[in-house]
Amino acid sequence: MTRIVIVGAGIVGAACARILARRGAEVVVLDRSAAAGGTSGSGEGNILVSDKGPGPELDLARYASRLWPVVTAELSAELGPTFPSIEFERKGGIVVATTEAGAQPLLDFAAAQRSAGVDARPLTEDELLAAEPSITRSSTAAVHYPEDAQVQPVIATEALLASARRAGAVVRTGVTVTGGVRSATGRLTGVRTSVGDVSGDAVLVCAGPWSAELGEVLGAPVPVRPRRGMVLVTTRMPHRVHHKVYDGDYFGATQSSDASLQTSSVVESTAAGTVLIGSSRQQIGFDARLDVDVLREVAAKSLRLFPFLRDASVMRSYGGFRPYMPDHLPVIGPDHRVDGLWHATGHEGAGIGLALATAELIAARLLGGSADLDDAPFQLDRPGLAPHLRVDRPAEVA
Numbered sequence: 001m002t003r004i005v006i007v008g009a010g011i012v013g014a015a016c017a018r019i020l021a022r023r024g025a026e027v028v029v030l031d032r033s034a035a036a037g038g039t040s041g042s043g044e045g046n047i048l049v050s051d052k053g054p055g056p057e058l059d060l061a062r063y064a065s066r067l068w069p070v071v072t073a074e075l076s077a078e079l080g081p082t083f084p085s086i087e088f089e090r091k092g093g094i095v096v097a098t099t100e101a102g103a104q105p106l107l108d109f110a111a112a113q114r115s116a117g118v119d120a121r122p123l124t125e126d127e128l129l130a131a132e133p134s135i136t137r138s139s140t141a142a143v144h145y146p147e148d149a150q151v152q153p154v155i156a157t158e159a160l161l162a163s164a165r166r167a168g169a170v171v172r173t174g175v176t177v178t179g180g181v182r183s184a185t186g187r188l189t190g191v192r193t194s195v196g197d198v199s200g201d202a203v204l205v206c207a208g209p210w211s212a213e214l215g216e217v218l219g220a221p222v223p224v225r226p227r228r229g230m231v232l233v234t235t236r237m238p239h240r241v242h243h244k245v246y247d248g249d250y251f252g253a254t255q256s257s258d259a260s261l262q263t264s265s266v267v268e269s270t271a272a273g274t275v276l277i278g279s280s281r282q283q284i285g286f287d288a289r290l291d292v293d294v295l296r297e298v299a300a301k302s303l304r305l306f307p308f309l310r311d312a313s314v315m316r317s318y319g320g321f322r323p324y325m326p327d328h329l330p331v332i333g334p335d336h337r338v339d340g341l342w343h344a345t346g347h348e349g350a351g352i353g354l355a356l357a358t359a360e361l362i363a364a365r366l367l368g369g370s371a372d373l374d375d376a377p378f379q380l381d382r383p384g385l386a387p388h389l390r391v392d393r394p395a396e397v398a
Helices: 011-022 056-079 100-115 125-131 153-166 208-217 249-255 292-305 307-311 348-367 383-388
Strands: 003-007 026-031 093-097 141-145 170-173 177-182 188-193 196-199 202-205 225-234 244-247 262-269 275-281 314-324 331-334 341-345
Touching: 003 011, 003 188, 003 196, 011 026, 011 153, 011 341, 011 348, 026 153, 056 153, 056 348, 093 100, 093 125, 100 141, 125 141, 153 170, 153 348, 177 208, 188 202, 202 208, 202 348, 208 225, 208 314, 208 341, 225 292, 225 348, 244 292, 262 292, 275 292, 292 307, 314 348, 331 348, 341 348
Parallel strands: 003 026, 003 202, 026 170, 093 244, 202 341
Antiparallel strands: 093 141, 177 188, 188 196, 225 275, 225 314, 244 262, 262 275, 331 341
16 A cells, blocks of 8 residues: 655645545555644635636636636535535636736737637627626726636635545644655655654655745745735625626736735635635745735725725734745656655635645556546656756665
């Protein structure tokens, strides 16, 4: 039996643990914090195709979009009615331009997505108001994406881990990985931790923005950097936002390599009746301090889409760190520098939505078999990452 050590109990690690355990592997999940204690617990639960242009990431997102309803049904049947719902909802997304200059680029982007198979439907002003009666009357273009969905990310992570445990996986939190263990041939055969060595035929790093730190201690750094985001949460109110609604600046922010602050308007309701208001992107390391200026800018931009939010009460804010990659694609697969080391990281703000598809690709490559998508664009040895890779030092020899 193949024994796999997964480092990271966020949603990507949880999805990988579930599929690997269900396919017969012996799985141990390690996390120095709690399950969903990092990026997965700080996101909005987005499962989007609307924010991705034609190319590998969109292909991965569409693959994941097909998997989520299937896995949601499986988890419900497996865990039973006493386990909380993961709140998967195919609510759809609407992207809105609020300036004349932004209208045509939005429509052109939607046309390119349609050529790649995305259901992207331009809306007339009347259709937009019918879909979102409370939205601004100053829109210049709008596109509806029925495939966009949302999930409660913490509950989804816990559900995937619960399913993995039922298949035999062991989840150990509060365990810090301090180094790697290699055989005499140089193969990685496990990890050293704060509670002793844990052996494995493969070590899979699913540590999000902390994957760079893990790579360092395992002797094979990966160019993942934290990109901070902040979100406002209103008090509960009657539902007045019926889709995930964001302005046309959002796609540009997700694809930008600029380290300075970028904000765009993203607004959506939750099942509990609160409204989530984002979003921001900023590369400032792991600085988690509250920044009122960022929140003020996020709040102001939300009013361009939904003026009624001017009277809404904010009950809290939170921030998190997205795992940013320099070429804006995740790393999914083996490390060509260290035999036995694998990665599933670098999804930036799309990790919730892409987790299930990522797990399928990992399982197919690690255990054999096939997936419904070519994983070549996500390999660590792709040309776009070559300038960013190095090997500092070997892990310890057993």
